[in-house]
Amino acid sequence: MTAVESVRLSRRRLLVNGRPELVFAGEVHYFRLHRRDWADRLDRLVEAGCTAVASYMPWLVHERPDGEIDLRGNTSEYRDLVGFLDLAAERDLLVIARPGPFVMAELKNEGIPYRVYREHPEILPVGWDGRPGTTRTVDYLADGFLTEVDRWYAQIMPVLAERQVSRGGPVAAVQLDNEIGMLSWVSNTPELTDQMLSDFAVWSVKRWGSDGVQARHGLDPDDVPAWRHGVRSPAPGSLALHHDLSEYHRDRYDRYVTHLRANAESHGLTDVPFLINIHGTGGGRGRTYPIGISQLYPSYRGKPQLTSGSDHYLGDLTVENVADLYVMNAFMAAVHDEDQPLTSLEFEAGLGDYGEDLSRQVPPEALALKTRLCVAQANRLVNYYLFAGGHNPPLEEKVGDGNDRIAFTGERHGFTAPIGPEGAPNASYPVLRDTVTAVSGAGHLLADMDEEYDDLALAFVPDHYLTEYAHPGDDARGAVVAELEQFRGMGSRDVVARAMLLGGFSFPAVDVQSDLQADLDTDPAGGAAAGRAIVLTSASTLAAPVQQRLADFVLAGGRLLLAGMVPTRDTDGSACTILGDALGVRGGATVAGNERVFPSVRAEGWTTAHAEVRVGVLQHLELGEDAQDAEVFARETATGNAVAVEVHPGRGHALVLACDYICDLDFWRALLARLGVRPRYTHDATAPGIVVTSTVDGDGQRLLHLINVGPVDQSFVVSDGTGPLFDGARVHLPARSGRILPLNVRTEDGVLAWSTCELAGVGDGALLLRRNGAGDAFRFQGRDPRTWPDAPDAAGQVVAVE
Missing domain, CATH: 3.40.50.880 (Class I glutamine amidotransferase (GATase) domain)
Known part of the structure; x- marks a missing residue:
């Protein structure tokens, strides 16, 4: 494998060594695995076709009760971040680093050390009517919290900076915090600390003027006690105040992300992209997902070498929620600039039994359907979360909360992941592997294509x-x-x-x-x-x-x-x-x-x-x-x-x-x-559930993406404005499956005009096709023909593989 020396964002692409690449990653939590198990999990990742590993790097785990921070495993194997990074590098795996300060991941305090809360009680938000918040979120801009975050970053960011790809290491991107604003939203608890309310007054006056603020809210921003009470306990019908409060939080999150990035860069982390994780799905639906976009898009829109990534948990993909995922990606792209690509930082993998109570089992093929839809919409990075389970080691500091472990899920964690806590694959692992293999067959095209x-x-x-x-x-x-x-x-x-x-x-x-x-x-x-x-x-x-x-x-x-x-x-x-x-x-x-x-x-x-x-x-x-x-x-x-x-x-x-x-x-x-709008592609499938779109590159090479989220097999003819595609051949698409079919794809010897089989890659100058079974056909136009026995009318520099 060619050594990776640069990773950049440009033209909504992920450029690796200056070339567009499609990157598949899997989340592996080193701090939940014995050191002896790391190699096996990374080897499983490579076997699945992934080229990157992602991991949270929890402050809670790496800081000892006395405040000392261990990143090299001197006090515990679970803290050997450096060893894990070096092991990933040995396998030519890129690393997506996720150092918080918040990480969630079912950790206690969402990954923040207990000491921080003890020493800085003022960072805990005050909610409506002065009531304390019900989650362990914080006032992100509280002086005490930022001081502690700076201390954490001063330890971990140099380690990551030293291992950036530009310096010969594996670190290819860094996520700033995690799911910012989520805890406040789900608990309906704006961060109404005294410091925040003073800042809100300044923001409001700057926006509306002092008289304007009083006219909008009936509150004097210079009367501190009245202002605090009026915002925490607003009068009925305070629509303007609610709107302004939410808009102000956007500005707070923007300033917070700016602070984190500046801190990371001050420690030398300047040569890789930064990422923001967007939260918001719930109950297997994406209806509330745009709340996360709304909260955070000023934090990344138009910011160089910074982009957003989806964090979605939709379970199965069916006619009910397929539009959810499509619209989530579309809304994300709508607030990206011309350089910011779509990514997915928590792409749900596994069987969905998160409570280990068999109350839910997601069909394994859901992973394939969601992957296919996302790459059709030009997602450039997909991180399967959680790829490998593990266990939650005990806290070094005993807190007396019933299990005294780093997380609240018990001893085992990630019991639904494709690779379970004990290292055994479940039914989702071969689907993940086959999906990555199938999509990667067209990866050299997808990486430089846009959806039509x-x-x-x-x-x-x-x-x-x-x-x-x-x-x-x-x-x-x-x-x-x-x-x-x-x-x-x-x-x-x-x-x-x-x-x-x-x-x-x-x-x-x-x-x-x-x-x-x-x-x-x-x-x-x-x-x-x-x-x-x-x-x-x-x-x-x-x-x-x-x-x-x-x-x-x-x-x-x-x-x-x-x-x-x-x-x-x-x-x-x-x-x-x-x-x-x-x-x-x-x-x-x-x-x-x-x-x-x-x-x-x-x-x-x-x-x-x-x-x-x-x-x-x-x-x-x-x-x-x-x-x-x-x-x-x-x-x-x-x-x-x-x-x-x-x-x-x-x-x-x-x-x-x-x-x-x-x-x-x-x-x-x-x-x-x-209104004069008609679909580019039509089909004669008899049952609902077919999603059709296409991607194209600057040379006119196309991939037609067909996804059947319905429960029945379908056989249909696809047409465009000029007539039937594939010379009228029917496409056979089993229930709950998809195809990525080439149109006008060039080889060294000619053009693959079309194929009802997916690409399996390129080898020895020839395109490789993956056989489907019924209806396999292709048309190649070029020189030095070789005939595919099962399709005597289709010839060319194309090789069929199983």
Whole structure:
């Protein structure tokens, strides 16, 4: 293997020695394994096809009760970080270092030493009404905490710096902290310490001016006691205060990450990328994941050699949640700059039995499906978490908490991982190995490809996810949060994104809080002007600047599908109808279903579905006198009131669908076709569950990504705008499987026009194909032909392998 001397981020690629690479890693916790077991686990990782190992490096483990920090195993084999790094280097494994200070990973105090809390009680947050926080998070910017973090970094960062790839070592990237802001969000506990509230006052005055702050919040920022009480116990209906408090936390996290990075760089860690881990999945879904993006994107957006990584636990991948993962990646990319690639720092591996109680078993093939979808969306680094289990050694300091170990999971840890605590593989290990092998067969192409999109983009509104804090006594705030949770992101019941993805569309997301027109004019992959239609799922709350930006976009000739409620208020609760006024559409009364009320709608006109459909919620729409060429295309059956209208404001075109219409794929395709948007690829599969997208490089070489998340085998013909692909050959895709099929891929001797088999790599100048079985075929155009016996009409410099 060629020695790695540099790892950089550029053009949304991961450059290793200046060349785009796709990196697969596995998380191995050296501090949970005896030193004698390290080699075996790393060898298993290499056997699985991975080229990197990731590991947390817990402050809690390496600091002794007296404050001494041991990173070389002088006092315990579990502390021999240096030995582990050197062993990884011997196997040519890159290292993704994750030194905290927070690491989570089921560790006590999330990996922070007990001493820090004892000596600095002021760092513990104070929550609503002055109540103490319920988690072991901290005030990140507290002076005492930062002093202790600096002390920890002063010990561990030089060790990592000395072993950067630029200095001949294995360290290829470093994660700064872990899941920043997560504990505060899940516990609904903003960090309302005295120091933080003083800083919030300064931030607020800088943002709004002293008089403006008093007007927004009814609080005098110079009256310290009143300010502290008013923020900790806000008056009912304090929508502006809640919004500002969450926005302020974004700024705090940005400053915190900036501090960590500057500290790391001061110790010589200057030649590798930094990473931020984004949290947020729950219950096997990704609905809340964008909260983590919303909290943290100012910390990394536009920052050189720094990017974000996903942290997702979705369990199985099915028709229910496949759009969750797709949209998570799209929203992450929407706030990345032109150099920042997608990565995944905790990519769920294993069988999902995290409680060791057999309450959950994730099918092993879920790992393959999720990997295939993520690489199709240009993820450049995938870290399988947790790759290998282990055990939790005892704490050197006895704390009397029932087990006195470093973690709360008991003696064994990672019992669901592909390699279990005792070193035995479970059913997910061969799937991981086979998946990495299969994807790596096309890795030389994937690493320098971007996803191709259809003529639309899903709107991402980061402020729709500023819902992590809500005072428990503020019913108005609670109602706003509940409505946002219902309509934001993927749409009510997740139908909009699910219908788009399973309807055959490939789409990016666009941050409509930034310069919308700039995002539309330039395709993220670097292509020509796109002019995409925007699909916005919105509640009645939408910030005035965003409404204005969308209004200007449509009036100037843009296309918009608005699904949900017509916005009627700004984030501070004040009336705001800029977007509706521009469209000539006003939102009227809403009707919500319950056990006695069953609101129904009937589509009409040019739509494809005219049966009466029960919905969960609808809004009556009223057309203004200036609504241009307005046409109703769905009505409430009980009243005949419009719930869906088509309008042509200015030079634009908009559809407003104010109900949670079912996931009728033909209906949603008809809506998008009305806006002039049709999928690049179509297929004739008879059951839902097929996801299709493609990636392309600068030379026009393509890979077609087909994923069947449904429960039935499918056989279908794929077509593009010119006709059937693969000369009309049917693609056979078993249930719960995927294919990455080459189109127009060059070799030294010609062009592989297409193949219904996946690439297995390149050998001796020839492309290698992996046999699938039924329907195997390919077409090669070139010289020096060799014939594949099973496909006598397809010849060329292509070799089939098992």
